[in-house]
Amino acid sequence: MTAVTADKARLPAVPGAWLGVLGGGQLGRMFCQAAQALGYRVAVLDPDESSPAGMVADRHVQAAYDDPQALDVLASLCVAVTTEFENVPADSLRRLALHCRTTPAGDAVAVAQDRVAEKAYLQASGVPVAPHAAVQQVADLRDCADALFPGILKTARLGYDGKGQVRVANRAQALQAFADLGGVACVLEALQPLDYEISVVVVRGLDGRTVSYPPSRNAHQNGILALSVVDGSVPAAVAEQARRHALRVVDHLDYHGVLCVEFFVLQDGSVMANEMAPRPHNSGHYTQDGCLVSQFEQQARVMAGLPLGLTETLCPTAMLNVLGDLWFDAQGQLCEPNWAGVLAVPGTRLHLYVKSQARPGRKMGHINIVGSTSPELLKRVARVRSVLGLPNAG
Ligand code: ATP
Ligand code: MG
Numbered sequence: 001m002t003a004v005t006a007d008k009a010r011l012p013a014v015p016g017a018w019l020g021v022l023g024g025g026q027l028g029r030m031f032c033q034a035a036q037a038l039g040y041r042v043a044v045l046d047p048d049e050s051s052p053a054g055m056v057a058d059r060h061v062q063a064a065y066d067d068p069q070a071l072d073v074l075a076s077l078c079v080a081v082t083t084e085f086e087n088v089p090a091d092s093l094r095r096l097a098l099h100c101r102t103t104p105a106g107d108a109v110a111v112a113q114d115r116v117a118e119k120a121y122l123q124a125s126g127v128p129v130a131p132h133a134a135v136q137q138v139a140d141l142r143d144c145a146d147a148l149f150p151g152i153l154k155t156a157r158l159g160y161d162g163k164g165q166v167r168v169a170n171r172a173q174a175l176q177a178f179a180d181l182g183g184v185a186c187v188l189e190a191l192q193p194l195d196y197e198i199s200v201v202v203v204r205g206l207d208g209r210t211v212s213y214p215p216s217r218n219a220h221q222n223g224i225l226a227l228s229v230v231d232g233s234v235p236a237a238v239a240e241q242a243r244r245h246a247l248r249v250v251d252h253l254d255y256h257g258v259l260c261v262e263f264f265v266l267q268d269g270s271v272m273a274n275e276m277a278p279r280p281h282n283s284g285h286y287t288q289d290g291c292l293v294s295q296f297e298q299q300a301r302v303m304a305g306l307p308l309g310l311t312e313t314l315c316p317t318a319m320l321n322v323l324g325d326l327w328f329d330a331q332g333q334l335c336e337p338n339w340a341g342v343l344a345v346p347g348t349r350l351h352l353y354v355k356s357q358a359r360p361g362r363k364m365g366h367i368n369i370v371g372s373t374s375p376e377l378l379k380r381v382a383r384v385r386s387v388l389g390l391p392n393a394g
Contacts, residue, residue, distance in 0.1 A: 012305035013079040015039025018058075019303050020078035020100075022065055022092060024051025026353040026363065027280050027296075028084035030288070032056045034296035040304065045074050052353045053084070066092050075099035080303035082257060086112045086278050087158060103206075103256040103302055104278045111253070112278045115156045115187045125252040127245040128272045130264070135186040141174050148190045153177045156185040161361070162223015167191070192264050192272065198234055199262045200246040201284035203298040204255050206305050210247055211298070213291065213311045215239050216283045216319070218262075224323065224361060227381070228283045230290060231316035231374035234265075241271040249276060258299045260284055282321065282363070289349050289368035290317025315370050316377040322365040326388055327358035334358070341387040347371055347380050 013019075019035050021028045024046025032042040032053055044057040047064050054060035059077070063070030066089045074081055080101035083093065086109055093106030111121045116134045123129055133144040135153070153174055155164035166177035174188060198215040215238075216228035234242075246261040260281030262274040280295040288294040293301075293309025301308055326337045342348055352365035367384055371377030382392050 013040075013303070016041065017304070018043055018078040019300060020045065020074045020081035020096075021053065021057075021084055022046075022074075022081065022088045022096075023084035024048055024053040024057075024060070025084055026052050026355075026365075028053030029056055029353055030285075030294075030296045030351070031082070031084060031280070031299055034294055035300035035303075038297065038300055038304070038306075040300060043074055043077055045070055050356055052355060055354060065089055068095070071095050072099070082279075082299060082303055083109060084279055101206075101303065104259070105256070108253045108255050109278045112276050113157060114185075115154055115159070115275065116185070118275060119187065121253075122249065122273050122276070125248045127248055127261075128270070130189045130192050130272055130274075132187050132189040135178060135188050137183075138175065138178065141171060141178055141188065144171075144188060148188050149174070150191045152189050152191060153181065153186050154189065155181055156187055161225075162220070165223075193267045195265050195267045195269075197262065197264055197274070198238070198242055198271075199228075199260050199281060199283040200242045201258060201260045201281055201287065201295050202243075202246040202250050203258050203295070203302060203308055203311075204250040205302050205308050206256055208251075208254075209308060210250060211308045211311045212243050212246055213284060213287055213295070214313055215242050215263075216286060218283050222361070224321070224363075225282050226321055228286055228319045229316075229377070229381075230286050230313055230318070231377055233374065235269075238265055238269065238271055245271065245273060249273075257302050258284075258295050282366075283319070285351070285366050286313075286317045286319040286368055287311075288351065289370060290314060315372055316374045317371075318369045318377055318381050320367045320369065320381065320384060321363060322352070322367060322388075323360070324358035324362035324364050325360045327364070328360070338387055342367060342384055345369070345380050345383045345387065347377070348384060 019040045020043045029052040041058040043059040044053045045061045081096045090106040090110040096102045119129045150169045168174040197218045202212040204210045216230045219227045242263050258280050260277045264272045284295040290313045329335045347370040349368045
């Protein structure tokens with residue numbers, strides 16, 4: 001293989017050119033759809049023969065993420081390649097980068113793969129994080145500060161949707177939790193007095209220009225994002241702090257692409273970063289219907305070297321996650337959720353990922369809901385939830 005050719009490095013890539021994505025999940029699927037709407041062809045590399053993204057891609061390279069031949073196929077076909085999840089081997093991105101534009105860079109993704117490196121990076125960028133300690137071995141837990149209790153012990157790698165983390169009231173519980181987690185590298189974080197949680201999706205182009213979306217206010221259930229609301233209810237000072245922190249993160253990394261930073265807003269109004277995702281994010285799905293240009297289209301625009309799009313919301317918007325639980329009735333029998341009832345609520349759009357099997361806790365789709373005012377939006381959210389049989393308390 002030759003190094004990046006002049007043709008491939010040319011900006012912008014014209015529609016009709018190929019863009020590639022590592023990973024075939026729902027984020028890859030929505031990226032494909034957005035890139036195709038702009039006129040690009042998309043190749044997906046994923047080992048699963050019926051992955052959500054593979055099904056809509058113009059080409060599915062069915063192979064492991066670290067398969068050198070498959071990576072070379074992708075690199076020779078595509079003008080640019082991206083990733084849809086942070087646990088793709090960083091070395092695969094580094095290999096792709098030898099031959100085609102790769103956004104984000106493997107080094108940037110590697111930072112987000114490890115909570116210890118991520119927290120160190122955030123702090124070095126001037127972004128506050130919760131007090132914490134890296135835990136490699138039992139002695140680290142014996143020696144850490146008392147102030148870290150009560151806390152949360154989180155595996156340093158591969159955690160998502162609240163998996164791989166245990167709340168611990170004291171040192172003895174932390175030692176037990178560390179053993180239960182298999183003694184793998186962890187981080188112990190002091191439990192923070194959260195008022196609420198927000199996240200900011202930020203986009204940085206190849207030329208270093210940045211745009212950021214308004215923060216979404218996020219509610220979780222059982223460790224999984226349930227609802228994101230963007231209705232102007234985050235105080236301007238909080239939104240501005242979060243926006244500045246998110247921009248600092250991408251500038252300091254010299255990042256190219258879409259990145260999301262999750263924040264805690266504490267009871268005193270201060271803002272602290274929780275973690276970052278080097279890709280479009282579940283809490284940014286509202287941008288598909290609440291903004292002129294979605295986070296997925298921005299991802300394609302960055303790859304193609306096109307100008308970034310507007311990020312302000314067109315109206316108050318919410319995103320309700322659709323989990324596999326909805327496919328089971330009270331008796332545990334499979335049943336199709338009442339989509340017609342959902343779509344009968346004005347201002348709703350349904351996005352399903354066409355996963356082969358519904359399982360409790362599995363992200364199967366989401367519903368974007370818009371309203372002309374915040375009260376109208378929240379009323380519609382409540383109606384959708386009640387159609388789906390979801391409790392309306394949270
Ligand atoms: P996801 O993949 O959904 O983002 P995750 O598994 O990566 O989740 P975190 O984002 O670290 O895990 O934590 C999940 C949730 O647990 C947070 O959104 C927050 O509600 C709560 N949480 C995590 N860390 C803390 C903390 N230090 N103090 C208080 N609450 C916390
Ligand atoms: Mg999180």
